[in-house]
Amino acid sequence: MLEMNSSSSLKSPPPQxxxxxxxxxxxxxxxxxxxxxxxx
Known part of the structure; x- marks a missing residue:
């Protein structure tokens, strides 16, 4: 799920x-x- 740190998740997409x-x-x-x- 998306956390408050959406910016970090956007920079590093899931390895899948x-x-x-x-x-x-x-x-x-x-x-x-x-x-x-x-x-x-």
Whole structure:
């Protein structure tokens, strides 16, 4: 799950996702961060 340190997680994507998916993961993380802030 995303923690308060979203910036660090964005810089270091999970090892499971390959390099090409890092860009998509960055977008998903950014969107999820906004959604989480709105929900919380």
């Amino acid at each position: 996702s390959p390099l090409p998916v890092s860009g998509i993961w960055y977008l998903v993380s950014g969107i999820w961060y906004l959604v989480s802030t709105v929900v919380i």
